[in-house]
Amino acid sequence: MPSNRWIKNALPGALGILLFLLIWELLGRTGVLGLTWPPLTSVIATLIDPSKTALFLRATSASLTSAGTGYLAGGALGLVAALAGHLIPTLQEGLSRFAAVVNSVPPIALASVFLVLVTTESTPTAVAAIKVFFIIFIAVQSGLRSATPAQHDLFTSLGTGRFKRLWLLEVPTMLPVAMSGLKIAVPVALIGAFVGEWFGASRGLGVLILNAMQNFQISMLWSAVLLATLVSLAVYFILTMVESIVRLRLT
Template identity: 30%
Template sequence: MRKSPQWVFGAGGLFTLLVIWEVVGRTVFADSRAVPPPTAILGQLFADGFGFYWPNVETTLREAGMGWLWGNAIAIVLAVVMVQVPLVEKALMQLALASYCLPVIAIGPVLAVLFSDDTPKVILAALSVIFTTLVGALVGLRSADRTSLDLVRAYGGGSWTQLWRVRLRASLPSLFAGLRIAAPAAMLGAIIGEYLGAESGLGVAMINSQQSLAVERTWGIALVATALSGAAYGLTALVGRLLTPWAPRTVR
């Protein structure tokens, strides 16, 4: 008997969840409206329309995208330095770990005082991705085939030649594993930054809808943010598969 594709089970599970959600929203939470049914959320989402969502989505995507780029660039540079200069690895790893452990909700107001415009949100998004990508890049750079490294050295190549010829290619599967996790993390960092102070963005829109008791709109904004994070994760995973066809699917 032929097995059904995995997406069939996923779609079935999602449909079942939506049906249960609809029933619970119209019965258990009918009076409080704390959990509106999906049909009401979608109705409000379409009523708000493109004009409401796009300016906020564009702002959040810009902040998250810039943070993702800067954070990942810093992480990759740190990983290369750690591999090439092992003497500084411990200090740099402790610094990266400290940045990962910093409570975003605590440093956000400080960044808002120090910087203006989108800078605080970009920094928070970058801090949200550095450690994850650093670990993936570091594992990947060190997974290079020892025989290939020895061959480069036998032909007179140094550590930088090994990096360029062998390590960078070997690091791609693990690097993309970190990058795809970093994508939704950057979205979260940007939205938290907007919560702490901004003029526009999904975080600001959510605060305004909460204050006006627009429950369906609040849920709609949350679903849009979730969809964007999922799309960013999926797009990064797709690019990783296209660029690393030799890697096992579990790694990509």
């Protein structure tokens, strides 16, 4: 049955997470790793503390806004660049090299550059967009090439034009690969936003993490990290479900 298969596939992952959380709590309780590793229960207590709810909500909202805007902008740029390179072969090599060079620049270096080029509040969005751009560019580029020679031969024999072939053959075969790229880009966008927030942003989870680290607020630090992880996993899970629906409709 499908439900039993789903439980069987999910059980190892759930047990692994449970074991990790148990080890986290034990290490924190025993103090083996010192004061910088608090018990999980202490971190959760800080996270659900009513007096800190507004702070966490503001920080999460700011980070999601920056990461989300960068995600959409970087995704759109990556899609347009990949399509341009696919339709105009002379651009392909140059665009691929440009994307590789941009991706090779560390996020901290990018944030430093954008701090000069744009405002401090726009830096998280810009860093997230640049890092997402490369992932989507590669995913779409690979997906557009995934149609088999036999499929291309069929469309050639039918006399299909270039743009009609793109729409009827190459885009549908590209979608599953693009969805995987969109899914992978979620944590990358969030990390880019967090790094960008370290360079003068007024709010965000990155700012919260940095301030907690500088003031040695260990429970607050781990609470912000845990919250960032949960947000990333939630969005990743949603996109995984969307990817499953897309694959189901295309098969």
